[in-house]
Amino acid sequence: MSPEWNGLPPVIRARIEQFQDVPHVRLAELAQDLGVPVKAATLAPGVSGEIRPSGEENGFIIRINRHDPAKRQRFTVAHELAHFLLHRDEIGAGIEDDVLYRSTLSDRREQQANRLAADILMPESQLIEAREAAEEKGVGDMVLYLADLFSVSEAAMRIKVGK
Amino acid sequence: MPLRNWSDIPYLPILSLRPAEMRALEELPNLTKDRLLPIVHLRPWVAAHRLENAIEKISEAYGDDRPIVIAVGERELPNERPVFTQLETLRNPDNGFQNWCSFIEAHENYIPVIQLGDVQQEAREIERLFNLGRGLVLIIESRAFPVIAALAQRVGQRTNGGQDVCIVIDFGAARRNHTELLGVATDYINTVRQHAPRAFIALSASSFPDSFVGLADQQIYERELFDRLNLPDLIYSDRGSARVERQNGGGGQPAPRIDYPLSISWKFYRSEDLVEFAGYQQQARLLIADRNIWNPNFRVWGTQMIERTAAGDSSAIGSPSKATAARINLHLQRQAFYSDPNLAQETDEDWSG
Numbered sequence: 001m002s003p004e005w006n007g008l009p010p011v012i013r014a015r016i017e018q019f020q021d022v023p024h025v026r027l028a029e030l031a032q033d034l035g036v037p038v039k040a041a042t043l044a045p046g047v048s049g050e051i052r053p054s055g056e057e058n059g060f061i062i063r064i065n066r067h068d069p070a071k072r073q074r075f076t077v078a079h080e081l082a083h084f085l086l087h088r089d090e091i092g093a094g095i096e097d098d099v100l101y102r103s104t105l106s107d108r109r110e111q112q113a114n115r116l117a118a119d120i121l122m123p124e125s126q127l128i129e130a131r132e133a134a135e136e137k138g139v140g141d142m143v144l145y146l147a148d149l150f151s152v153s154e155a156a157m158r159i160k161v162g163k
Numbered sequence: 164m165p166l167r168n169w170s171d172i173p174y175l176p177i178l179s180l181r182p183a184e185m186r187a188l189e190e191l192p193n194l195t196k197d198r199l200l201p202i203v204h205l206r207p208w209v210a211a212h213r214l215e216n217a218i219e220k221i222s223e224a225y226g227d228d229r230p231i232v233i234a235v236g237e238r239e240l241p242n243e244r245p246v247f248t249q250l251e252t253l254r255n256p257d258n259g260f261q262n263w264c265s266f267i268e269a270h271e272n273y274i275p276v277i278q279l280g281d282v283q284q285e286a287r288e289i290e291r292l293f294n295l296g297r298g299l300v301l302i303i304e305s306r307a308f309p310v311i312a313a314l315a316q317r318v319g320q321r322t323n324g325g326q327d328v329c330i331v332i333d334f335g336a337a338r339r340n341h342t343e344l345l346g347v348a349t350d351y352i353n354t355v356r357q358h359a360p361r362a363f364i365a366l367s368a369s370s371f372p373d374s375f376v377g378l379a380d381q382q383i384y385e386r387e388l389f390d391r392l393n394l395p396d397l398i399y400s401d402r403g404s405a406r407v408e409r410q411n412g413g414g415g416q417p418a419p420r421i422d423y424p425l426s427i428s429w430k431f432y433r434s435e436d437l438v439e440f441a442g443y444q445q446q447a448r449l450l451i452a453d454r455n456i457w458n459p460n461f462r463v464w465g466t467q468m469i470e471r472t473a474a475g476d477s478s479a480i481g482s483p484s485k486a487t488a489a490r491i492n493l494h495l496q497r498q499a500f501y502s503d504p505n506l507a508q509e510t511d512e513d514w515s516g
Contacts, residue, residue: 028516038514040192042462045471045479064514067190067464074516 001124002115004086012085020123023130023149027077027121031062036084038077040066048101049076051083052094060084060091071153076101078117086112121152122160131161165298165327166230166274167200169363174199174498175331175400177367178491180206180217180236183484184403187491189224190464192510196225199499202276202300202331202400204236205253207246214249218270227272232300234276235263256280259287267292276300277318279307289321293328302331311351315358325362330355331400334368334385336407341370341384345391352394366392367400369407371429375420380430386498387427399501404429404494405487417483421446421469423456424494426501430456440472440481447473447480462510465493 005013019030031038036051041063043050048068054061062080064073076097083095087109095103101110130149131142139145147157178184178201188201208217225231235254241247253263260278267275275292277299279285293299301318303311315330322328332351334344352364368385372378389399404424419442423430432450434442447469451457459466468489471479480486500507 026516028514039511040514041511042464042467045467045474045476062514063511066192066514067467073514077514077516 002119004082004112004116005119008085008116016120017123020120020126023126024151025121025123025126027074027081030120031077031081034081034084036060036062036081038062038064038080040064040073042066046098048072048097048099049080050094050096051080051091053091060088071147071151074121074151075117075153075156078120079113081120082113082116083109086116118152118156118160122150122157126150127160165296166272167298169298169327169329169398170396172198172200172398173500173502174495175202175232175329175365175367175398176403176495176498177202177204177331177333177400178403179405180204180208180220182209183487184405184491185220185224186488187403187465187495190492191495192463192512194510194512195463195496195499196229199495200230200232200274201225202232202234202302204234205250206236206239207244207250212244212246214246217246230272230274230297232276233267233270233273234300234302235278254278256284259284259291264288264291268295274298274300276302279314282317285317286321289318293322296327298327298329300329300331302333304333305335308351312354312358315355315362319359319362322359323361325359328359328362329365329398330359330362331365331367333400334366337368337370337384337388339370339384341368342388342391344388348388348392352392352397363396363398365398365400367402369402369405371402371404371406373406373408375418375431375433378431378433380428382428383424386501390427399498401498403491405491419443419446419486420483421450421472421480421486422490423450423469424490424497425456426497426504429490429494440477443472443480443486444475458508460508461493461496462508463492463496465489465491465496468492 015033016030019026028038043063043065047065049064051060051062062077064076079097079101090105095105097103101114103110130146134142134145143154143157143161147154176199178188180203203221205217208220235250253266255262263278267273274297277289299322303314307314318328319325348366355364366389370384372381385401418433420431420433421443432446434446437445450469451473468479480489496507
C-alpha cells in the first residue's frame with residue numbers, strides 16, 4: 001500500500017475498508033459515509049472532476065464529468081476523495097482536475113491523490129484473493145480480468161500489479 | 164397501473180434506432196430520461212446481425228428497466244442478416260399478432276405500439292396487449308388520416324374508451340404551412356376523443372429542414388402548432404429534431420454545420436469556406452460568441468460537445484453524425500423542460516457509481 005494510505009489515521013482506514021468488501025468497491029456509499037456528496041455533471045471541456053467547498057460548514061462537494069467512461073468516473077471520484085482525505089486544507093475555493101489529473105495543486109500532490117485513489121479502488125486484500133482465484137481458473141489476460149473485476153482501467157491495474 | 168401515467172409526460176419524441184439518436188438519448192441526464200418518454204421503432208442496429216443487438220442498444224441508451232414505447236419499424240430493403248427475418252416474424256399478424264405480443268410480454272419495460280392490420284387479428288392483439296396493463300399506444304400516420312375515426316373506434320371499443328391509451332396523430336414531414344393545419348388538427352383530435360374519450364392524444368410532426376443554404380434559423384412549426392392548440396390532455400411529440408425522411412447520401416459531404424436548438428426555433432451555423440473539422444470548429448466558435456443565443460449554463464452533453472469543438476478537440480464534432488447527435492441531445496433537453504426552462508439547467512444529479 002502507498003505511503004498516503006499508511007499515513008491515514010487508522011480510524012479513517014477502517015471506515016474505508018468497510019466499503020472494500022467486494023472487488024467493485026462501494027465508492028458512492030464510501031463518499032456518503034465520509035460526508036462528501038458526489039454529483040454527476042456536465043463539466044467544462046477537459047475537466048474530469050472537481051472538489052469544492054459545499055457552502056455547509058467544513059463541507060465539500062465533488063462533481064464528476066458524467067460523459068466520461070464509467071471506469072474513468074470511478075477513478076476520478078476516488079482521486080477527488082483522496083484530495084479530501086489528504087489535502088483538505090489546500091482545497092481553498094476548489095480544485096479542478098483535468099483529464100490528466102492536473103490542477104492548481106502541485107504535481108506531487110496530484111501523484112499522492114493518484115496513489116491513494118488506486119489503494120481505495122484496488123485494496124490489496126481483495127486483489128490478492130482475486131489474483132489467486134484467477135490463477136486457479138487459468139485466466140489468460142490477468143490484467144484485463146482484474147481491471148474488469150475491480151472496475152478500473154487496464155492502465156491503472158497494470159500500475160497496481162506492477163506489470 | 165400503466166408503466167407511465169400519460170398525464171405526467173410532457174414530451175413523446177419519436178426516435179430512430181440510429182447512432183445519432185441513441186447517443187443523444189444515452190447522454191441525457193437521468194432526470195430528463197425519467198421525464199420524457201421516447202417512442203422507438205425497432206429496426207436493425209447499424210450492421211449488427213441480430214435483433215438482440217438493437218434491444219441491447221436501447222437498454223444501453225435508456226436503461227434496462229426504464230419504461231419505453233416500442234413499435235415495429237417499417238419494412239426496409241432486406242438482406243441476408245437474420246435481423247430482417249426476426250423483424251418480419253414480429254410483423255406476422257397470425258393468431259392476433261402472437262409473435263409481437265409474446266415479444267412485448269418478454270420485455271417487461273416495453274409499452275407496446277399496436278400493429279394495425281386485419282381487424283380480427285388486430286382485435287385479439289389489442290385485447291392481449293391491453294390486458295398487460297402497461298399502457299398502450301396507437302400511432303396514426305398521415306396516410307391513415309382518412310380512416311382516423313374507424314381506427315380510434317376500434318381501439319376505443321377494446322380499451323374501455325381508451326383507458327391508459329395514448330393515440331399519436333403523426334403528421335410526418337411538416338413545412339412552413341404546418342400551423343395552417345390548426346383546424347384540421349382540431350378536427351382529428353375531436354374525432355379521436357369522440358371514439359376514445361379516455362385516451363390521451365399526442366400530436367407529432369417534424370419540420371427540421373433539409374436545405375440550409377441561406378438559412379440562419381427556422382421556427383419549430385410542430386411546436387408552434389401545438390402551442391396554438393393549447394388543449395388539455397394533449398402531449399407534444401416530434402422526431403427529436405431529426406427529419407422524417409432520411410437523406411440517403413449523394414452530393415458528397417454537406418458543409419460543416421453546427422445546429423443550436425432553442426425552445427421554439429433552431430439556429431444554424433454553416434461554414435461557407437472551411438471543410439471537415441476546421442469548419443465545425445469555426446462554426447462552434449461563432450455560436451459560442453453569439454451571446455444572445457448561446458447559453459453556457461445549459462449543462463448537457465450537446466453543450467459540452469460544442470465547447471470541446473470550439474476549443475479544438477477534433478474528437479468532438481467533426482462529422483454530420485456527431486453534429487446531429489449533439490443537436491438532438493440539446494433539443495430533447497429543451498423540449499422535455501419546455502414548460503419549465505429554468506429546470507432544464509439543473510442537470511447535476513447524484514452519482515451512483
